[in-house]
Amino acid sequence: MSDQSVQPSTPENTLAVRVRGVKKAFGKGDATTLALRGIDLDVPYGELLMLIGPSGCGKTTLVSIVAGTLEPTEGDVHVLGHDLLAMSNRRIVRFRRENVGFIFQAFNLLPALTAVENAAVPLLIAGWRRKHAVEVAADFLEKLGLGDRLTNLPSELSGGQQQRVAIARALVHEPRLLVCDEPTSALDAANGHVTMELIQNVAVQANRAVIVVTHDSRIYSFADRIAAMEDGHIQRVQHGGTFDENVPHPKDG
Amino acid sequence: MIWVAWKMLIGNRAKYLGIIFGVVFASLLIAQQSSIFCGLMSLTVSQILDVPGASIWVMDENVQFVDDIKPLADTELFRVKGVPGVGWAVRLYKGIARARLEEGMYEQMILLGLDDATLVGAPEHVVMGSIADLRKPDGVIIDEAGYKRIWPGEAYQLGRVFEMNDHRAVIVGITKARKTFQSFPIIYTRYSQAVRFAPPERKVLSFVLANPKDGLTPEEVGLRIEAETGLQALSRQEFLWKTIRYYLEKTGIPVNFGITVLLGFFVGTAIAGQTFYLFTVENIRQFGALKAMGTSNRTILLMVLSQALHVGVIGYGVGIGLAAAFGWWSGQTTRLSFFMPWQILALTGAAVFLIVLAASVLSIRKVFVLDPAVVFRG
Numbered sequence: 001m002s003d004q005s006v007q008p009s010t011p012e013n014t015l016a017v018r019v020r021g022v023k024k025a026f027g028k029g030d031a032t033t034l035a036l037r038g039i040d041l042d043v044p045y046g047e048l049l050m051l052i053g054p055s056g057c058g059k060t061t062l063v064s065i066v067a068g069t070l071e072p073t074e075g076d077v078h079v080l081g082h083d084l085l086a087m088s089n090r091r092i093v094r095f096r097r098e099n100v101g102f103i104f105q106a107f108n109l110l111p112a113l114t115a116v117e118n119a120a121v122p123l124l125i126a127g128w129r130r131k132h133a134v135e136v137a138a139d140f141l142e143k144l145g146l147g148d149r150l151t152n153l154p155s156e157l158s159g160g161q162q163q164r165v166a167i168a169r170a171l172v173h174e175p176r177l178l179v180c181d182e183p184t185s186a187l188d189a190a191n192g193h194v195t196m197e198l199i200q201n202v203a204v205q206a207n208r209a210v211i212v213v214t215h216d217s218r219i220y221s222f223a224d225r226i227a228a229m230e231d232g233h234i235q236r237v238q239h240g241g242t243f244d245e246n247v248p249h250p251k252d253g
Numbered sequence: 254m255i256w257v258a259w260k261m262l263i264g265n266r267a268k269y270l271g272i273i274f275g276v277v278f279a280s281l282l283i284a285q286q287s288s289i290f291c292g293l294m295s296l297t298v299s300q301i302l303d304v305p306g307a308s309i310w311v312m313d314e315n316v317q318f319v320d321d322i323k324p325l326a327d328t329e330l331f332r333v334k335g336v337p338g339v340g341w342a343v344r345l346y347k348g349i350a351r352a353r354l355e356e357g358m359y360e361q362m363i364l365l366g367l368d369d370a371t372l373v374g375a376p377e378h379v380v381m382g383s384i385a386d387l388r389k390p391d392g393v394i395i396d397e398a399g400y401k402r403i404w405p406g407e408a409y410q411l412g413r414v415f416e417m418n419d420h421r422a423v424i425v426g427i428t429k430a431r432k433t434f435q436s437f438p439i440i441y442t443r444y445s446q447a448v449r450f451a452p453p454e455r456k457v458l459s460f461v462l463a464n465p466k467d468g469l470t471p472e473e474v475g476l477r478i479e480a481e482t483g484l485q486a487l488s489r490q491e492f493l494w495k496t497i498r499y500y501l502e503k504t505g506i507p508v509n510f511g512i513t514v515l516l517g518f519f520v521g522t523a524i525a526g527q528t529f530y531l532f533t534v535e536n537i538r539q540f541g542a543l544k545a546m547g548t549s550n551r552t553i554l555l556m557v558l559s560q561a562l563h564v565g566v567i568g569y570g571v572g573i574g575l576a577a578a579f580g581w582w583s584g585q586t587t588r589l590s591f592f593m594p595w596q597i598l599a600l601t602g603a604a605v606f607l608i609v610l611a612a613s614v615l616s617i618r619k620v621f622v623l624d625p626a627v628v629f630r631g
Contacts, residue, residue, distance in 0.1 A: 060626075067545070069544075069545050069625040069626040069628075093547055093549050094547065094549075095547075096545065096547040098547070100546075100547075102542070102545055102546060104628050106538070108538055108539060108542040110257065110260070110261060110264075111265075111539075112260045112261050112263065112264020112265065113257065113261075113264075117257075121257065121543070121546065122546055122547070124254055125254065125543070125546055125547050125548050125552070126547075
């Protein structure tokens with residue numbers, strides 16, 4: 001599924017994401033709001049990084065830029081070896097199609113499609129034949145424990161089951177970057193835990209990076225690193241599965 | 254992805270039916286009103302169509318349509334016969350006469366007087382009796398619809414008698430004839446008898462019916478007749494269109510029907526467009542998710558257009574079907590004229606295409622400018 005036509009442009013081939021000096025402004029003139037104020041961030045392959053912080057701190061904007069759905073106002077963004085800012089719109093669309101998996105806060109499953117059809121959507125977008133795409137998606141859903149729910153509509157599934165379908169949809173085309181936006185916010189604690197276990201067990205691989213945007217402190221234990229954002233900056237990055245509010249930012253001295 | 258688009262469309266049952274309803278409404282109204290209009294226009298020329306034998310109609314130069322009778326002198330027949338290229342020519346009387354029925358009631362009738370010798374212009378489909386019986390004294394043939402109008406519910410019966418202009422007329426046959434614009438009963442008789450049935454006038458010849466000699470076209474011979482006699486000589490087709498043009502240009506009929514057709518078009522567009530737009534807005538997050546996952550704008554365009562085409566085809570089919578069913582029903586139970594030529598199917602198809610195109614334009618724009626990052630915002 002990789003984009004063979006675009007040569008990697010970063011020297012650090014171990015890095016899935018390399019962001020330098022990224023700023024993002026919304027609005028014009030006096031109404032301009034700076035959502036990101038100069039972000040530097042590296043995410044190596046095989047890592048699950050969590051982006052945390054209060055609402056409006058810029059997490060979603062940053063993850064949108066990394067996923068190639070939003071263009072920064074300033075800075076460099078290299079993802080999977082590709083310089084996103086140097087790519088045309090058409091190539092970015094293709095890049096997302098082939099390399100990025102998405103798990104959305106509100107699942108965003110297509111209500112008219114069954115579980116297996118929803119899971120097959122990325123393959124259909126990639127031009128696969130429907131029959132083959134559905135077969136592959138069905139295998140994936142079997143792995144996630146939804147083998148008996150293949151033909152159910154999203155409205156017939158619980159929140160946890162819907163999120164599992166969303167995980168299958170995000171991974172079925174074997175992307176090298178997985179972006180999860182508040183994957184547990186619509187779930188209870190138990191289902192949230194199960195979802196993160198699945199992401200950790202199925203999604204995290206040596207050739208893939210996973211970025212999770214979350215408010216949910218109960219799932220911090222699943223992170224390899226946690227980046228805390230505030231007011232458009234990354235305030236601190238901690239390794240390990242817990243986040244200690246008292247650890248000072250390196251810049252704080 | 255077209256398949257995904259169709260499932261998205263059909264999955265939202267209420268909106269889907271709403272859009273279909275809009276297209277069906279427009280399609281039905283456009284096809285039905287246009288067919289009634291065509292039906293009415295066909296009524297205006299029914300008496301030209303019901304005279305299949307003659308390919309040239311000769312008349313006064315000021316005649317504008319088939320019911321616009323400006324009588325000629327009987328001698329004009331001989332002048333037409335004398336024009337080189339004319340194979341044969343016969344007289345035709347056409348007028349409105351008042352009949353007094355046995356019961357004492359009066360009825361307006363369309364009176365057609367056919368050439369005594371040849372009976373050119375006689376009806377083709379006789380239900381009862383025979384054309385040859387027109388040669389019997391006082392013999393007339395009446396059309397089936399006219400018979401039913403005068404004697405509703407009664408069985409067909411030859412030998413019934415009525416009076417026209419104090420002259421006795423005996424029904425010797427019943428025939429099928431196309432409906433006429435005036436919807437009066439049609440009476441066929443011999444020319445010599447028709448002029449006795451009609452109110453007395455100095456000139457009585459309505460038309461000269463003619464045919465060209467072999468190898469000549471009606472148009473060619475018509476021009477020769479016009480040049481030689483100063484009369485108006487039109488081919489059957491030319492006279493037919495001249496009559497239709499008269500009704501189109503000199504009456505409010507096309508305007509009235511045109512307004513209804515336009516109303517159907519605009520109301521259908523409004524219903525379908527609004528519902529389709531609401532459907533798109535309702536699915537905007539799904540479209541956003543598809544865009545985020547790498548669906549190109551071109552594919553999105555194809556998806557929306559295929560949804561529009563889907564409802565267009567179904568709405569068109571159902572609308573045309575309903576219009577045809579209405580036409581069949583009205584033909585069985587009413588005297589409403591309904592004629593649906595292929596041109597109406599094409600016209601309605603084009604209108605429906607425009608409707609779904611217009612309906613999808615707003616939706617396409619909405620999805621095109623949609624920022625895929627919208628899916629990350631709450």
